[in-house]
Amino acid sequence: MxxxxxxxxxxxxxxxxxxxxxxxxxxxxxxxxxxxxxxxxxxxxxxxxxxxxxxxxxxxxxxxxxxxxxxxxxxxxxxxxxxWIEHAPGGLDAGAQREAGRAIARLHAAPAGERYGYRYDTVIGSLHQPNPSTASWLAFFRDQRLLHRADHALAAGRLPAALRRRLDTLAGRLEHWLDEPAMPSLVHGDLWGGNMLGRRGALAAFIDPALYHGHGEVDLAMAMLFDSVGAPFFQGYAEVRELAPGFFERRCELYNLYPLLVHVELFGGSYVGAVERTLARFGC
The missing domain is CATH 3.30.200.20 (Phosphorylase Kinase; domain 1)
Known part of the structure; x- marks a missing residue:
């Protein structure tokens, strides 16, 4: 047909x-x-x-x-x-960023149960994203995000074995940099600029989710990965929900290892170097 x-x-x-x-x-x-x-x-x-x-x-x-x-x-x-969603090309202006930040903060602040994962597996891009019910955020992020994605990128021939071993080292030290959140949040899961649509100072819609129950900071980190948002987004977020100290200096880069590994598996190329630089930044 x-x-x-x-x-x-x-x-x-x-x-x-x-x-x-x-x-x-x-x-x-x-x-x-x-x-x-x-x-x-x-x-x-x-x-x-x-x-x-x-x-x-x-x-x-x-x-x-x-x-x-x-x-x-x-x-x-x-x-x-x-x-069809009418939207302006070229990303979000300041007003749309502020609205988007408030909307994501409300999503993160809403009750989302007590366990990480989701009631069904999801996808990020075209890649399977496992969401088994897990009591610990650090265990979920380590096993179902970093190491799961690293194994698949290695199997695809796009992640060097030496970097896979260094990821094991970092995964064993996550508690040095990350804390358990008070409660899980529902996260969009793929919150880069192309998945946030705005028009004339206003938010239009979010598209292409990869959702699960996790730490809200993974969305905020992803929004920064390709310079999709700036200060207005975080100003809007802070109007609804407090952002804990240390996110920009440390946790943002660590959480973005997951989307970088997604890009390594899908595309390879320069994303391998970005993973290597992040590992070096954390001494691994």
Whole structure:
């Protein structure tokens, strides 16, 4: 079935045009234009990608938690239709950053149970993300994030064995730099700038989650990894929820080892050097 026919079967009407949308490193993204001028975002799974039903499920969970996300119009394993979100290209301006910071702080402040992980496994990009129920945040971050991802990056031939051994050293010392939070938070899980949409000083929506119950600081670190946000984001966050001292100086870089390892597994290249520099920074 062609893309237009697939969209028609899923949404009950046939688009008059399907236009490519940039930024789809994982799924192929299209803008469906209908005869009345209405538009929808269509995501098409690439070969080997997990079912797109999982993304729809994660978006529903974030919406239930109060985070603004696109409406799910319909979908199946290989195609997902989302409400079109008007947004300004080029990242968030100061007003949108402040709103985004407040929204993420409210998400992190909401009750999220007493254990880390989630009631189902999720994905980050196209990669499986295990979420077994775990009592300790340090154990969860060590085993289900750092070491799990490192093992898969090594198996993919993109992480050198020497760096894998150095990650073991760092993983054995996490308690030197990280503390157990008072309680878990629901985290977006992939909070870089491309997954935060804004327009004219306002937040529009969050997209492409990789959610689980973890430490809220993983979202804040990811937001800084590619210089996606600046001071207005953290000002907005602090209006709702206090950020503990030491995050910018130490924990941010440590938490960003996980998304760096994701990028090593997916793309290799310069991300390997970024992992090596972080390990050296922590004496490992």
């Amino acid at each position: 062609d893309d237009a026919g697939h969209v028609e079967r899923m949404l009950g009407r046939r688009p008059v045009r399907l236009l490519p949308v940039g930024g789809g490193d994982i799924a192929r993204s299209l803008c469906a234009v209908f005869a009345d001028g209405e538009r929808a975002m269509i995501k098409c799974a690439r070969a080997g990608q997990p079912s797109l039903r999982l993304e729809a499920r994660m978006l529903a969970d974030l919406r239930a938690a109060g985070l603004p996300v696109p409406d799910v119009l319909g979908g199946d394993d290989t195609l997902l239709g989302l409400a």
